[in-house]
Amino acid sequence: MNHINDTGNDVVVDVRDLKINIHLEEGTLTAVRGIDFTIKKGETLGLVGESGCGKSLTSKAILGINDRKCKAEGEVFFTTTTNGTVDLFQLDPRGKEIRGVRGKQISMIFQEPMVAFSPMYTIGNQINECTRLHITKDKKKSKEISLEMMKKVGIANAEKRYDQYPHEFSGGMLQRALIAMALVCKPKLLIADEPTTALDVTIQAQILELMKELQKDIGMAILFITHDLGTVAKMCDRVAVMYLGKIVETAPVEEIYANPQHPYTKGLIGSVHKIGTKKDKLFSIEGTVPLALNLPEGCGFYERCNERIEGLCNVKEPLPESIKDGHILCCHAHRKDKSSEGTKVSTEPIKKETLAKKEAQPAEKAKQANMEPVGTKKAGVQAGVTADIMNPVLETAKKAEGMSGEIGTAYQEGGKNE
Amino acid sequence: MSDYILDVQHIHKRFTSKNVCVKAVSDVSFKVKKGETIGIVGESGCGKTTLGRCIVRGIEASEGSVQYTAKDGTEYDFLKIDKKEMKKVRKEIQMIFQDPYSSLDPRMTVLDIIEEPLKANYPKMTKEERNKLSIDIAAKVGLNTSYLMRYPHAFSGGQRQRIGIARALVLEPQVIVCDEAVSALDVSIQAQVINLLVELRKDMNLTYIFISHDLSVVEHISNKVGVMYLGKMVEFAQTDELFQYPLHPYTEALLSAVPVADPTMQVERIPLQGEIPNPANPPSGCYFHERCRYCIDKCVTEEPRLEELPGGRSVACHRAKELKLRGFAPVKKEA
Numbered sequence: 001m002n003h004i005n006d007t008g009n010d011v012v013v014d015v016r017d018l019k020i021n022i023h024l025e026e027g028t029l030t031a032v033r034g035i036d037f038t039i040k041k042g043e044t045l046g047l048v049g050e051s052g053c054g055k056s057l058t059s060k061a062i063l064g065i066n067d068r069k070c071k072a073e074g075e076v077f078f079t080t081t082t083n084g085t086v087d088l089f090q091l092d093p094r095g096k097e098i099r100g101v102r103g104k105q106i107s108m109i110f111q112e113p114m115v116a117f118s119p120m121y122t123i124g125n126q127i128n129e130c131t132r133l134h135i136t137k138d139k140k141k142s143k144e145i146s147l148e149m150m151k152k153v154g155i156a157n158a159e160k161r162y163d164q165y166p167h168e169f170s171g172g173m174l175q176r177a178l179i180a181m182a183l184v185c186k187p188k189l190l191i192a193d194e195p196t197t198a199l200d201v202t203i204q205a206q207i208l209e210l211m212k213e214l215q216k217d218i219g220m221a222i223l224f225i226t227h228d229l230g231t232v233a234k235m236c237d238r239v240a241v242m243y244l245g246k247i248v249e250t251a252p253v254e255e256i257y258a259n260p261q262h263p264y265t266k267g268l269i270g271s272v273h274k275i276g277t278k279k280d281k282l283f284s285i286e287g288t289v290p291l292a293l294n295l296p297e298g299c300g301f302y303e304r305c306n307e308r309i310e311g312l313c314n315v316k317e318p319l320p321e322s323i324k325d326g327h328i329l330c331c332h333a334h335r336k337d338k339s340s341e342g343t344k345v346s347t348e349p350i351k352k353e354t355l356a357k358k359e360a361q362p363a364e365k366a367k368q369a370n371m372e373p374v375g376t377k378k379a380g381v382q383a384g385v386t387a388d389i390m391n392p393v394l395e396t397a398k399k400a401e402g403m404s405g406e407i408g409t410a411y412q413e414g415g416k417n418e
Numbered sequence: 419m420s421d422y423i424l425d426v427q428h429i430h431k432r433f434t435s436k437n438v439c440v441k442a443v444s445d446v447s448f449k450v451k452k453g454e455t456i457g458i459v460g461e462s463g464c465g466k467t468t469l470g471r472c473i474v475r476g477i478e479a480s481e482g483s484v485q486y487t488a489k490d491g492t493e494y495d496f497l498k499i500d501k502k503e504m505k506k507v508r509k510e511i512q513m514i515f516q517d518p519y520s521s522l523d524p525r526m527t528v529l530d531i532i533e534e535p536l537k538a539n540y541p542k543m544t545k546e547e548r549n550k551l552s553i554d555i556a557a558k559v560g561l562n563t564s565y566l567m568r569y570p571h572a573f574s575g576g577q578r579q580r581i582g583i584a585r586a587l588v589l590e591p592q593v594i595v596c597d598e599a600v601s602a603l604d605v606s607i608q609a610q611v612i613n614l615l616v617e618l619r620k621d622m623n624l625t626y627i628f629i630s631h632d633l634s635v636v637e638h639i640s641n642k643v644g645v646m647y648l649g650k651m652v653e654f655a656q657t658d659e660l661f662q663y664p665l666h667p668y669t670e671a672l673l674s675a676v677p678v679a680d681p682t683m684q685v686e687r688i689p690l691q692g693e694i695p696n697p698a699n700p701p702s703g704c705y706f707h708e709r710c711r712y713c714i715d716k717c718v719t720e721e722p723r724l725e726e727l728p729g730g731r732s733v734a735c736h737r738a739k740e741l742k743l744r745g746f747a748p749v750k751k752e753a
Contacts, residue, residue, distance in 0.1 A: 208677075268605060286610070
């Protein structure tokens, strides 16, 4: 794995080659397939992608709070306040050391505030839990700290609210309380997993502004997970776009909106309707995210990509490469159009050829042409047998039906309905 | 025959328990022309969904009427008609639900789900006919027809929403109430489903009432938009007029909170003080006055009515004529 991660002094967390496997009856599902990223002090990294791409698993893996069925591999270097840089995966997941990190140095805001709180305890009690564990054993003092935090996040009448139960709070207030709970120990890294998805636009705007303000105060790093590109534009410094367990593109936020390179990023940005522009049709990426079970060789986005290059994208997995300062891309198609001189000469004809193929061949032939290179080349690489047999079949079947998605559950025996 | 396919008049819905009465919807009126899409926006708890359900008679409205012009040209008050007539008209007004995961019966195959409305409405139809109609409609919404014998759990969110759409369309309705039909989906899938809805509107000459809290989606799909606040319609206008020149301060604030999907642009947000008030105990006068930055004495004491203005807009604000409000206009961020 080539190392693209930045290793400066102010790096708070450095994730290297993180993989998460989930063992199921049907086989092993590779939810996260080797991702790297770093976050610096005071920086907000947006992790963007559709549901099922492994965003949430990644965030939970950093804290080591994933379900037991999920096996995480790789390295997560975190700069602790006490012990210097440690690999969180080397720590005992139930040990004392990681417990000193969780909640105190890395904390998390969960997606649904209604679910994240226990209905059995008062809000104050639950915020207090953090301070009592990590800051002070003194009950009075810890209550003071909690109250101060509640006021800071804009909960009016904090003294009264302190003794109330979650059901007495509205969604927006509860999210504020959750933020108070996450920030009460002044963490170095805050993981915000879709913190505003369940909220209304007006409340969402308030909460985002609040998070930004507090970030300035404490100087923490934020890992901001979302599928909403509007909030990303507002919140993040850098964006990592994730697809099917891989980061396909990373760039500073202005760059990613102004100059997206990966076809998936382009699709995501294109499918957001901008108010004030009149379009008959929104741009949409066809199909759905395939299930990460028995994944085909090559680029995970191949099936849905509109810039795919047959014989290359479905054979060789694109590796991350830096195309500009801070802009890292995982895509073959990019290199084919423009970039270093060496490749340009040799690849241009290939593209033309494939384009010509696409136009000339009727659907039937295209299918066959599609199958052959996959089959032959894979045999050469000695890839997984199941993937070899399954994918061309599925692919052709799907094309024949002219229909999108549902790879994971696609057994080809439907159609008995008449 | 009137120009309007739906004429919603003075809908009220009150929920009463022991000693509290919550006015979930109070005095909402609007008219819908055939082929139009009306967007209904507002924060959660403002009564959007209740309004939608009242219109399809999923719940009975406390007061009001919905004049509906049926396919054969007769007019009905949809909220008052008896069971026998209802049977005739019911199939022309359908609904698409918010959550594609809980709105499909997990113990029925997709074909059964799509067929069920036909069974209920055309009991004499043979199985073959039913199957044929269902398969046609499934193909139309982009479902793979060879997967129809499966159960909903085998489908992804976007596919399930397509099943919900197919179920609503199989009776060839005129009006569809879409209650947050795309809110639970990812952006790219959202775009697919919205495109499908737009296409179907053209093909089948449908009229939508599109309920959503997502303003950008509403702006894309709707011809007219109604803004609701605490059970009341506060503004109703053509989509582009509403987004460019809002007349109600609440609309202005709502528009200023829309996130702009462009990091170089920003909108100066108009902060709303406090939270949406308790609908069981609404404030005096204008319901919005506690949070409104243009509030005057009159707003505290007197309740503004939804007044029709020239140009087909209506607004419920005492100061609508004097205020110059800001529409949705992102500006370049300063470096």
